[in-house]
Amino acid sequence: MGADAWTYQQFAELVDDCALTLAERGITKGSRVGLSAGNSPEFVAIVFAAARLGAAVVMISTAWRDREVTHAVAVTDPTHLVHDGTGAAQLDQLITDRPVVHIDEIERAGDRTSVPRPDVDIDDLAVMVFSSGTTGLPKAVRHSHRTMYAATFHWVETLGMTDDDRLQIATPPFHILGLLNLLAVVAAGASVRLHRRFDLDAVLTAVGDDRITIEMAVAPIALAMASHPDLERFDLSSLRYIMWGATPVTASVAETVTRRSGVRFLPAYGASELPVLAVNPVNRPDEWRLDSVGLPPGGVQLRVADIETGEALAPGVSGELQARSPSLMLGYLPESENDAAFANGWYRTGDVGAIDSQGWVTITDRVKEMIKVNGFQVAPAEVEGVLLGHTDVVDCAVFGVPDVRTGEAVIAAVVRAPGADVDADELRDLVAASLAGYKRIREVQFIEQIPRLPSGKVLRRELQSSYGT
DSSP states (O other), X not given: OTTOOOOHHHHHHHHHHHHHHHHHTTOOTTOEEEEEOOSXXXXXXXXXXXXXXXXXXXXXXXXXXXXXXXXXXXXXXXXXXXXXXXXSSOHHHXXXXXXXXXXXXXXXXXOGGGOOOOOOOTTSEEEEEEEEOTTXXXXXXXXXXXXXXXXXXXXXXXXXXXXXXXXXXXXXXXXXXXXXXXXXXXXXXXXXXXXXXXXXHHHHHHHHHHTOOEEEEOHHHHHHHHHXXXXXXXXXXXXXXXXXXXXXXXXXXXXXXXXXXXXXXXXXXXXXXXXXXXXXXXXXXXXXXXXXXXXXXXTOEEEEEOTTXXXXXXXXOOEEEEEEOTTOOOEEEXXXXXXXXXXXXXXXXXXXXXXXTTOOEEEEEESSOOEEETTEEEOHHHHHHHHTTSTXXXXXXXXXXXXXXXXXXXXXXXXXXXXXOOOHHHHHHHXXXXXXXXXXXXXXXXXXXXXXXXXXXXXXXXXXXXXXX
């Protein structure tokens, strides 16, 4: 982290110190710890310290604003909150009905022999991360120690990670991919370079300086690399590959980076609910493909089901991808979100694709209406709820359109009240002030009427098809 370097022994001592401090603040087995912080050794240590105490960690995004944080706290009901002061919402001012601990308050060099070590069952709740819900507000994805253990070792295996590897992380740690990367590094005994924020030059420089072997990229990072005017001057020779996840691969971007740097991409596919669904076979580089997310790892079962009937489909036929695995989540909070998430024991990914006779998975579309921006899910209903709070908006619909930088961009179709003069900038500013930055509207289109079915359901595909015409 920066110029600081930590050995595993020093990290273990930090975990003990965090556990002691958390225990002194009343965190015990069964507690829920809301954690909102950026990339740091302390963030990682608190995750392990909470697990040691038998507590569950609730991942609260530092990008969220008051409305989103308040909802997340209401849904998960954490007993304590831990933060580092970097969040858009100031937790100690926003949440006043439960203890809040600042990371700077972690005491060092205490009596580490006195760390409580309660019996923790592998099926106890361990982690809650967030995904957008059908109502538009974030829903909590619940994972046990067992499911996260399975996900972690799926990730270690599919990345081919060993104790010789060096990984760097510049993406948010509260996202499932960021958390999984951190857990996999520790499980493999590998090394990790943490960046507090993403800076492309710093990331590229660190590859050469630290001899990084595995790099992670989502669409914006890959695009920034492809368009960097001086990419060739950075020493990337230590990289085994760049893993592309969270957003669909843009083949032209990947090919440009490879041509300029000599480093190939390893596409992968996962979800908060089931973290590792498919990955290109790391030990068979001759088979890597940019048009497929790969093959399911051992222990993950994938099938394609008819979107209307739910019947399993033959290889090569397109439908909804469904999955089963030991790493599958326990379920959602609120529990009402679980009804549509499963089909006869299979998790419904909401992604449309096909699996060929050899098991290779391709993804072509979405069943769900979620918009994916930089790998984060944006629920149209949540943005619509903010827009409808404006007195000059009588109806609206939010939809996604392809974007080379972010995967998708958020577009709003708005019906103004008669005689109203609210403009696009005002509505964009309203959303920006109410929701996390990745949920911002790129463009507002004013129309006469929102296309809907007789049931009232918005015809988003009609809006998407007419966008830009």
